[in-house]
Amino acid sequence: MGFAKAKERFFSRGLSSVGGSVCSECLGDHGLARLVEDSASELDCDFCGQESETDPIAVPVDDVVSYMEECISREYEDPANSVGWCSEEGGWLGVTVFDTEELLSDELGLELPKDDGGKLLDTLCEGLGGVTRQWVRIDPYGIPPEDVYTWSWDRFSRLVKHDRRFFLIHPMIPRRAPQDPFALPPGVNAGKAVGVGMAEFQVAWPFTELGPGNDEDFLERWLAWFGQASRGQ
Numbered sequence: 001m002g003f004a005k006a007k008e009r010f011f012s013r014g015l016s017s018v019g020g021s022v023c024s025e026c027l028g029d030h031g032l033a034r035l036v037e038d039s040a041s042e043l044d045c046d047f048c049g050q051e052s053e054t055d056p057i058a059v060p061v062d063d064v065v066s067y068m069e070e071c072i073s074r075e076y077e078d079p080a081n082s083v084g085w086c087s088e089e090g091g092w093l094g095v096t097v098f099d100t101e102e103l104l105s106d107e108l109g110l111e112l113p114k115d116d117g118g119k120l121l122d123t124l125c126e127g128l129g130g131v132t133r134q135w136v137r138i139d140p141y142g143i144p145p146e147d148v149y150t151w152s153w154d155r156f157s158r159l160v161k162h163d164r165r166f167f168l169i170h171p172m173i174p175r176r177a178p179q180d181p182f183a184l185p186p187g188v189n190a191g192k193a194v195g196v197g198m199a200e201f202q203v204a205w206p207f208t209e210l211g212p213g214n215d216e217d218f219l220e221r222w223l224a225w226f227g228q229a230s231r232g233q
Ligand SMILES: [Zn+2]
Pocket: 022, 023, 024, 025, 026, 045, 046, 047, 048, 049, 050
């Protein structure tokens, strides 16, 4: 990839160029330290002051930021992509939203062993889009990956996930969920979808009532799905 193209891609991902270079000891984290060791191109670290006469010991912070964003964006995204906003309810609905510093420090537990003054953390945050950039887990209303059956019959989990997603964003709302239909936890949004009148969310298909006495239906439906799934359908 040419430099101009690489730069364009960098900015289109919401990253900012921060300058400076950093050594593996400052980063601490195993994966990030390895990135530095594998691609070191600079002779000094702007954060701890370490210098080398001959062998490169550091990489541009921009490279670290770019790599971090690649990893992060597999699991996290901008809440505007997927989360309902309601100013009366105090903002993003029903999910944990992190700013960049919270994401790095609290959620991802990034430890920067030599960063006593916080300069490196600030620089990484700035590179990743600044303090105002927000992140949520991808598909925050879905099932957290660790809760999905890991023994997953692939088709079975798809069926379960699909069939527990009852909600659509109303077609008049200029916003799409990453997946249609999607799941909502019981709460304000789900309430809006089943309430009277037009709302941001709507149900994708009618709910099946589960009451005492009709558990036979329920069992039959699920046994049929299990049966289909075990045959790979
Ligand atoms: Zn350093």
